[in-house]
Amino acid sequence: MSEPKRLSVFERYLSLWVGLCMVLGVVIGKTAPGFMAGLRGMEFGEGSQINVPIAILIWLMITPMMMKVDFGAIRNVGRRPRGLFVTMFVNWLVKPFSMALIAWFFFRIVFSPWIGPDDADQYIAGLIILAAAPCTAMVFVWSYLSDGDPAYTLVQVSVNDLIMLVLFAPIVRYLVAGASSLEVPFEVLLYSVLVFIVVPLTAGLLLRTWLIRSRGEVWFEQELLPRFAPVSMMALLATLVLIFAFQADNLTSKTLHVALIAVPILIQVYFNSSLTYGLMRLFGVEYSVAAPGALIGASNFFELAVATAIALFGPESGAALATVVGVLIEVPVMLSVCAVCVRTKHWFPAPTAREGVVR
Numbered sequence: 180m181s182e183p184k185r186l187s188v189f190e191r192y193l194s195l196w197v198g199l200c201m202v203l204g205v206v207i208g209k210t211a212p213g214f215m216a217g218l219r220g221m222e223f224g225e226g227s228q229i230n231v232p233i234a235i236l237i238w239l240m241i242t243p244m245m246m247k248v249d250f251g252a253i254r255n256v257g258r259r260p261r262g263l264f265v266t267m268f269v270n271w272l273v274k275p276f277s278m279a280l281i282a283w284f285f286f287r288i289v290f291s292p293w294i295g296p297d298d299a300d301q302y303i304a305g306l307i308i309l310a311a312a313p314c315t316a317m318v319f320v321w322s323y324l325s326d327g328d329p330a331y332t333l334v335q336v337s338v339n340d341l342i343m344l345v346l347f348a349p350i351v352r353y354l355v356a357g358a359s360s361l362e363v364p365f366e367v368l369l370y371s372v373l374v375f376i377v378v379p380l381t382a383g384l385l386l387r388t389w390l391i392r393s394r395g396e397v398w399f400e401q402e403l404l405p406r407f408a409p410v411s412m413m414a415l416l417a418t419l420v421l422i423f424a425f426q427a428d429n430l431t432s433k434t435l436h437v438a439l440i441a442v443p444i445l446i447q448v449y450f451n452s453s454l455t456y457g458l459m460r461l462f463g464v465e466y467s468v469a470a471p472g473a474l475i476g477a478s479n480f481f482e483l484a485v486a487t488a489i490a491l492f493g494p495e496s497g498a499a500l501a502t503v504v505g506v507l508i509e510v511p512v513m514l515s516v517c518a519v520c521v522r523t524k525h526w527f528p529a530p531t532a533r534e535g536v537v538r
Contacts, residue, residue, distance in 0.1 A: 200419035208427025219494050240414035243407035245383025262468035269455045269476040270313045275350050278310035279358040281443045290439050300359035301497025309505045311350045313339045314478035325520040327471035348372050371487040425494035440504040452477035452516045466527035470520040481506045
């Protein structure tokens with residue numbers, strides 16, 4: 180009998196840490212507005228709208244995670260392509276478009292008595308940005324908890340990151356313009372892709388290649404990467420404090436809006452995870468591939484989404500608030516999806532020797 184999966188203290192109580200960061204951020208935002216205004220005004224060049232403190236923290240948080248990504252594993256996709264095809268179909272042909280439709284329906288029709296058209300535009304834009312960024316980092320945790328194949332999860336994440344470089348900007352621009360009255364400056368969106376995807380992805384790839392060549396893969400995987408875990412953790416917590424401080428006024432004055440924003444996010448998460456999981460079962464994909472595929476389709480690269488919303492519309496915007504709500508509900512919702520996957524493992528065929536293992 181295998182040992183039960185266990186998380187680190189940080190991962191196990193991530194919902195608590197997020198809550199504490201929210202409280203601390205709101206307190207700082209309300210008690211030190213001048214200081215926060217100074218931080219908000221720090222940009223990479225006039226008009227770029229790329230916040231310097233947010234960018235630095237996200238680099239510290241994401242680069243160690245990107246160092247885990249082995250793009251060489253992509254050459255083994257052909258061994259078990261069905262799982263990857265299902266994941267890509269849901270992530271890029273279903274998820275952003277379904278979120279745009281769900282967000283439009285709720286904020287334009289269902290919630291219109293409580294939310295004005297300007298706020299509705301902002302929330303729709305924020306949720307589209309959230310849905311257009313598939314999970315990169317936390318999905319390794321979800322895969323571990325659901326007994327997923329770590330090597331195949333790595334392949335799925337690697338391919339997602341490469342696709343995100345090309346599709347994230349145009350999808351966000353055209354869906355936001357189509358579902359709301361907002362215009363997305365394409366130049367600012369490209370800056371966001373460059374700063375929040377290309378820079379950490381390139382840094383992670385170069386560092387991984389250099390360090391493995393210098394010290395070997397065993398040292399890199401077993402000694403170096405664990406040392407970076409506290410760096411990513413502290414950067415994540417600091418980013419959350421800063422985000423909630425920027426959003427202090429919105430979070431305290433629009434409590435009802437926060438609750439309403441959570442509704443389409445919850446529907447989207449369970450819809451995408453169910454769709455992916457169902458398609459995996461339909462096509463006879465083994466469980467260790469199906470579970471992480473469903474989890475990637477359900478969760479979001481919220482660090483990128485929050486940073487992009489801030490870059491496009493400002494740190495106090497409704498779009499940024501919508502992405503922050505995604506952060507608030509990410510952990511408990513994804514833990515529930517993991518639990519469902521583990522309980523339904525028997526729905527899927529057992530792995531066979533001829534399918535091989537992606538390495």
